[in-house]
Amino acid sequence: MARFLTRETLLKWAPLLVLIALIAFFSIINPNFLSVRNFARLFTNASPALMVAIGVTFIILMGSIDLSMEGAVSALAVIFCYVLLWLGGTIAGFGFLAIPAILLLGAIVGAINGLIHVHLRIPSFMSSLAMGFVGTGAAILMTGGNIVKINDETFRALLTERVFGFPLMVYVALFFLILGSIILSHTKVGRNFYAVGGGEDLAHASGVNVKRVRVWAFALAGFYFSIAALLQVAKLGQAESVTGSNLMFISITSVVVGGVALWGGIGGVWNALVGVLIVSVINNGMIVIGIPDFIQDGVLGIMVIIAVILSTDRRTVAFVK
Amino acid sequence: MSTFIKDYIEREKLSRRNFLFATAAGLTSAAIPGAFGGGAAMADAGGWALAWSYRDRASAYWNAIVSGGEAYTESLGLKKDAMTNLINEGSSEKSLADIKAFLAKNNGKAAIACDANDSPNARPVAEAVKKAGGYISTIWNKTDDLHPWDIGDNYVAHLSWSGEKPSEEAANILIKAMGGEGAIVHLGGIPANIPAIERLNGLKNAIKKNPKVQLLDSQPADWDTTKAAALMSNYLTKYGNKIKGVHCANDNMAYGVLQALKAEGINLPVTAFDGNPEAVDMVMKGELLATVFTNPHWGGGIALGLAHQAALGKFKPSEEPKAHREFYGPSILVTKADADAFKKKYLDSTPKYDWTDRWGLSAGQIEYK
Numbered sequence: 001m002a003r004f005l006t007r008e009t010l011l012k013w014a015p016l017l018v019l020i021a022l023i024a025f026f027s028i029i030n031p032n033f034l035s036v037r038n039f040a041r042l043f044t045n046a047s048p049a050l051m052v053a054i055g056v057t058f059i060i061l062m063g064s065i066d067l068s069m070e071g072a073v074s075a076l077a078v079i080f081c082y083v084l085l086w087l088g089g090t091i092a093g094f095g096f097l098a099i100p101a102i103l104l105l106g107a108i109v110g111a112i113n114g115l116i117h118v119h120l121r122i123p124s125f126m127s128s129l130a131m132g133f134v135g136t137g138a139a140i141l142m143t144g145g146n147i148v149k150i151n152d153e154t155f156r157a158l159l160t161e162r163v164f165g166f167p168l169m170v171y172v173a174l175f176f177l178i179l180g181s182i183i184l185s186h187t188k189v190g191r192n193f194y195a196v197g198g199g200e201d202l203a204h205a206s207g208v209n210v211k212r213v214r215v216w217a218f219a220l221a222g223f224y225f226s227i228a229a230l231l232q233v234a235k236l237g238q239a240e241s242v243t244g245s246n247l248m249f250i251s252i253t254s255v256v257v258g259g260v261a262l263w264g265g266i267g268g269v270w271n272a273l274v275g276v277l278i279v280s281v282i283n284n285g286m287i288v289i290g291i292p293d294f295i296q297d298g299v300l301g302i303m304v305i306i307a308v309i310l311s312t313d314r315r316t317v318a319f320v321k
Numbered sequence: 322m323s324t325f326i327k328d329y330i331e332r333e334k335l336s337r338r339n340f341l342f343a344t345a346a347g348l349t350s351a352a353i354p355g356a357f358g359g360g361a362a363m364a365d366a367g368g369w370a371l372a373w374s375y376r377d378r379a380s381a382y383w384n385a386i387v388s389g390g391e392a393y394t395e396s397l398g399l400k401k402d403a404m405t406n407l408i409n410e411g412s413s414e415k416s417l418a419d420i421k422a423f424l425a426k427n428n429g430k431a432a433i434a435c436d437a438n439d440s441p442n443a444r445p446v447a448e449a450v451k452k453a454g455g456y457i458s459t460i461w462n463k464t465d466d467l468h469p470w471d472i473g474d475n476y477v478a479h480l481s482w483s484g485e486k487p488s489e490e491a492a493n494i495l496i497k498a499m500g501g502e503g504a505i506v507h508l509g510g511i512p513a514n515i516p517a518i519e520r521l522n523g524l525k526n527a528i529k530k531n532p533k534v535q536l537l538d539s540q541p542a543d544w545d546t547t548k549a550a551a552l553m554s555n556y557l558t559k560y561g562n563k564i565k566g567v568h569c570a571n572d573n574m575a576y577g578v579l580q581a582l583k584a585e586g587i588n589l590p591v592t593a594f595d596g597n598p599e600a601v602d603m604v605m606k607g608e609l610l611a612t613v614f615t616n617p618h619w620g621g622g623i624a625l626g627l628a629h630q631a632a633l634g635k636f637k638p639s640e641e642p643k644a645h646r647e648f649y650g651p652s653i654l655v656t657k658a659d660a661d662a663f664k665k666k667y668l669d670s671t672p673k674y675d676w677t678d679r680w681g682l683s684a685g686q687i688e689y690k
Contacts, residue, residue, distance in 0.1 A: 032558050037585075041554035044584060140377075145384045147576075147599050159584050167584060236546055236580050238599075241379045246547065287555040293540045294512065 015259045015274045018307050022278060026285035033288050036165040043166060044159070044235065046280040047173040048073070048228040052251040053258075053272040054180045055110075055224030058217045060255055061184075062196040063264025064124035066221050068113055069228075069251060071135025073244030076106050076229035078139045081148040081239040090152040103226050109135075110222015114215035128218075132248075139241035147240045150233055158234035169234050176227055180269040189216050197264025254279050257307045278307055366397055369456075369632045370427040373625060374407035374416055374435040381597045382617055386460075389621025390434060393629070393676050404625070407435075413442035420457075421449050429453035432632045434624035440464045443479075451475040456632040458624040461515075465689050469646040474638045477631040479647045480624050481687055484516045484594070487613040487652040488523025488570075491592040494611045494656060495566045496531050498590040503565030506556045507539035508549050508578060510570045517541070520570040520594055537564065542574050549577030557585065567591040572600040572612055579608060596655055598668050605660040614653040614667065619674055619682055626676040636679070644686035651682045 027034035052069045059066040084091070084098040091099065109131075117127040150156070158169040184190040192213045195203040204210050232243050258275025260267030282303050286296050373390040375383050391401035407423060409416035416438045424431050433450060435457060437443040443463035450457040451472055460480045469476040495505065507524055510517030521539055528534050537560055542549040549569070556564060567582075567589055569575040575593035582589055593600050596614025603609035631638050638646060655663050666672060675681070 030559070032561070035558070038558040041558060041581075041584075045551040045554060140379045145378050145380050147381070147597075149599060156583075159580070160586070232547070235584075236550060236577060237583075238546070238576060240546075242545070243547070245545065283551070284555050284558070287540065287552065288559045290538075290559070 012259075014310050015257065015271060015278065015307070018310050019274055019278050019281065022281050022285065026281065026289055029289040033285060038284070038288070040162070040166045040170070042277075042280050042284050043170045043173075045284075046276050047169050048231040048235065049247060049250045049254065049280070050173055050273060050276045051176060051224050051228035051231060052247045053254045053276050054177065054269045055221035055228070056251050057180070057255055057260055057267065057269055057272045058184075058193055058220050058224075059124065060197075060260050060262060061193040061264055061267065062214065062217055063200070063262075064117070064214070064217075065252075065262075066113070066128045066218065067125055067248060067252075068128040068132035068135060069225055069247050070244040071132035071137075071139070072106070072109060072222065072225040073135075073229045073232060073247055074139040074239070074241050075135040075142075076102055076109070076226045077233050077239035077243040078142050078148060078241070079105065080226075080229060080233060081150050082142065084150060084152070084155070085148070089150075090154055092152075092154045095152065095155075099230065102230065103223060106226025106229070107219045107223040110225070111215055111219035113222065114218025117218065118211045118214050135244075136241060139243075143239075143241055145241065147238050149238050151237065155234060156237060158231070159237075169231050172227075173231065176224065177269055177273060180224070183220070184268050189213060193217055194265055197266075199265075250276070250279055253304055257304055279304070366394075366399060366403065366432070366629065367633045368430055369629060370405065370423070370431045371403060371625060371629060372405040372407050372420075372423050372431060372433045373621065374409060374420055374433060374437075376411055376436065376438065377408060382595065385617035386436075386621035388671070389618040389623070390625045392618065392671070392674070393622040393626045396676055407433075409438050411438060413438045416442060417445055417449065420446055421453075424450065424453035424455050427455075429455050430632075431455040432625065432629035433457045434460070434621070434628055436460050437462045443467055447472050447476040456628040458628045460620060460624050468643075469638065470643065474631065477638045478624070478627045478645065479687070480620055480650055481647075482516075482615045482620075482650045482652060483684065483687075484519030484570075485523040485526065487654060488520040488568075488594060489527045490523075490654050491594065491611050491613055492524045492527035492568055494654070495568055495590055495592045496527060496534050498610055499534070499566045501531065502533035504535050504537040504560070504563050505566045505568055506537050506553075506560065506564055507568045508552055508570060508574045509539055509541045510544045510574075512541050517544075517570055524568050542577070544571050544573055546573045546577040549574035550581045551577075553578045553581035554584070557581070557587070564589065569593045571595050572597045575600065575603075575609060575612075579603070596653070596667075598664075601655055601660055601664050601668060604655055604657055605664065607657060611654060611656045614655055614663070616651050616653070616667070616682065618667075618671055620650045622674060622676060623679065623682075627679060630677070630679070635677075644683070645680050647687040648680065649684040649687060651684050 056066050080098055080102040083101055084095045087095040087098055089095060113128055113131045117124045159167050161168050192208050195208055196210055196213055200210055233239050254275030255272050256262060257278050258271035260271045282300055286299060291299060371394055373387060375386060377383060390404050394401050394404040407419040420433060435446060437446050437459055440462045441464060443459050444467050447457060456475055456477055458478045463479055469479055507521060509521050528536050540552055542552045567578050569578055572593045572595040575591055578591055590610045592610045593612040596612050600609060600612040604612055630636060
């Protein structure tokens, strides 16, 4: 028994323990919290943020950061709606082509983001932030500030159809979560993300084409942002220039709370999942147990700090910058 | 070195420097009007340059405001781009700097309409315009202690919209649809925003007059669709089927609420605020019970029109009653019964307004509590 309770094991599972503790805490105060219906609501609202968090996990694993998510999701959501409407407005017809088109576009946008970062030698936070602004600007330009509505019941089935009490979009998110996990553990490029994050010079000396790995990571992140855009449209039935707003805070916070190290090399998509759930459970739980609205932001901030303290092993870190 | 040579060199240096300064100044002053697109349009607006200073282009609301300003400009026989857009991107500093630059470029001969972005910024903006000899009208944001008549004729008017009364009317329709009893949840805007506070107060007033109705909860969703969808689903967990009606402080949040309800297959009466085209369509389809239209097109046009007409001397602000210097814009409640007629009149084609009927649509003098 003692063998399993080493410090490393505890730290590895700490984010999950924090999540379980939070769920237990909110459930005791309001039993409604622990119901299939509430978890369906929680997962539905968290799905787009989870996709963004997974996307940015690939980048953070390399010790870089991608801040283009808000603009990228807005622009991709808007483009998806326009393409879908142009192809007949329903995915029951030719409109379904809009889905692969937008996934491809997401990957291309991500790759451009990566190429700018790698070849122009601009720090990733700056190049991706700038690309994010370009995305928001493009979304404003395309919509002229208006909302694009999608009323296709077939596409909206992602939200309205349920299997075992959960909307279909939750299963889509689950699928891409598992895919992300496979990419990280079973593909060369995925394992190279860890190599670059663990020590870029070492990876380079071992023959890893670091530049190419970086571009791959950004393309993959862009691909996941486009899934987030699809799920946002499925959830809200519309796209506009602010569709991606707020995703930056929740995704970066989640990744860190879930135990992915910002300095790279440690963590994975399951950490991102646990992190997204911790932040969503805190947000959902505060309203369910009735914390006054004017202190909710403060409580969220404090709980995030506590979650980070509990879930990251700072003893292994030489310094924090 | 002799003093003569020293003085000589010193003098030469100075005159060379002065020459450089003079050249730079000359080039700049010659280049600036060119860079801004020339002052050719100015002469056509009676010698006054026109500008609208506002937040951004990312919402239907501000686009409607701007369309009003452009309609006014076109009513003068000018092209709509004769009106300059000063976009402050939510920064008060940029708002003030843009306006000062516009005044300087036109030697003060500018008629400006402006939302100062936040209330304290309205005073420096108005004072800058007065100092330069321009004319300005403001909308929405100004502090309660700042009044156009205290600044003088250059601060022509301030226009705002009361959220309380129309919000109460929307709430009354909601309560009627609930059969006069049951519990309501409210989704509010950013907590410190004046319209958010007023719209919640309107709901509270309606509930006071209906003892069988209670307000279950009111939380902010920051005017945002995504946040509103999450908040509504959290309300459903907390209150379940106790909720009989939903009151939203704007249209965007109502869209999120409707989607959260759709996900669960629940049908509840929902009211909104703003009267955006999408919301009016939803009212027509019966998805939304009511919304409130504030006619931003007229507001945007008349704010610019008042500043310009005062500049031209068509009326003297100080001779007007206070109700003409600080007034509320119109609010129209849109329900299913009148949505069709409303859409035809206001959205399908923009009505042509007589901009010389300056206070025709005013809903009375602004009241302070």
